[in-house]
Amino acid sequence: MPRRVFLGLLGVGAALVAGGSSVEGLLGSSVAGSAVGLGGYQVYTVSAGFPTISRAAYRLKVSGDVDHRLELSLEDLASLGYSEVEATFHCVTGWEVRNQRFGGVALERVLSRAGINKSGGFVNFGSFDGIYSESLSMRDARSRGTMVVTHLNGAPLSVAHGAPVRLFVDGMFGYKSIKWLNSISVSQRPVTGYWEQYGYPADAQIT
Numbered sequence: 001m002p003r004r005v006f007l008g009l010l011g012v013g014a015a016l017v018a019g020g021s022s023v024e025g026l027l028g029s030s031v032a033g034s035a036v037g038l039g040g041y042q043v044y045t046v047s048a049g050f051p052t053i054s055r056a057a058y059r060l061k062v063s064g065d066v067d068h069r070l071e072l073s074l075e076d077l078a079s080l081g082y083s084e085v086e087a088t089f090h091c092v093t094g095w096e097v098r099n100q101r102f103g104g105v106a107l108e109r110v111l112s113r114a115g116i117n118k119s120g121g122f123v124n125f126g127s128f129d130g131i132y133s134e135s136l137s138m139r140d141a142r143s144r145g146t147m148v149v150t151h152l153n154g155a156p157l158s159v160a161h162g163a164p165v166r167l168f169v170d171g172m173f174g175y176k177s178i179k180w181l182n183s184i185s186v187s188q189r190p191v192t193g194y195w196e197q198y199g200y201p202a203d204a205q206i207t
């Protein structure tokens with residue numbers, strides 16, 4: 001799609017979000033939210049447009065209370081092993097997309113490469129959009145369905161969905177699945193996630 005058309009659609013999406021339910025009203029009213037339909041997804045960004053980085057320059061930093069700090073290129077990530085989780089993607093505003101295959105490396109493998117084998121504390125996440133953040137308990141971070149995602153349904157992630165790397169947290173609402181992921185930090189304290197600042201629960205478990 002030509003870039004100009006795409007940006008035009010983003011404007012329409014933001015208007016649609018703003019006109020929705022009360023939770024969607026929250027999404028739409030808080031600064032620069034935007035959305036556009038894409039294969040059943042609403043695509044969100046809280047920054048101006050979608051951030052991009054070349055595949056060659058990309059690094060995922062792993063730091064904080066770890067034995068080994070890491071700076072992983074996309075090749076390094078792939079060398080940790082590729083697996084897929086098949087799941088439904090649920091946004092707390094009510095939409096969902098079924099039968100999605102999230103491919104990449106289990107976060108647990110990245111953490112164990114950094115020397116983390118404990119069960120306490122928190123794992124905090126940052127995005128190269130410069131704004132979004134998220135956090136998981138160590139237990140949720142190490143659960144089988146928590147993935148450092150490079151592929152969606154067998155294809156490399158698109159920029160809109162967070163290229164080159166996003167998180168996917170199976171069993172939790174989509175706001176935990178931070179896009180354009182570039183930092184992971186292990187800590188005794190959770191950071192307050194972007195949407196948690198506006199009242200979303202830190203525990204995003206879908207019940």
Ligand SMILES: Nc1nc2c(c(=O)[nH]1)N[C@H]1C(S)=C(S)[C@@H](COP(=O)(O)O)O[C@H]1N2
Nearest residue numbers: 041042043044045046091132174175177179
């Ligand atoms: N960096 C970043 N990650 C994000 C968001 C965002 O605005 N920025 N929105 C979150 C929300 S609320 C949802 S539902 C999903 C939407 O994923 P999608 O944009 O790929 O559809 O991304 C999550 N991760």
Ligand SMILES: [Mo]
Nearest residue numbers: 091092174175
């Ligand atoms: Mo969401």
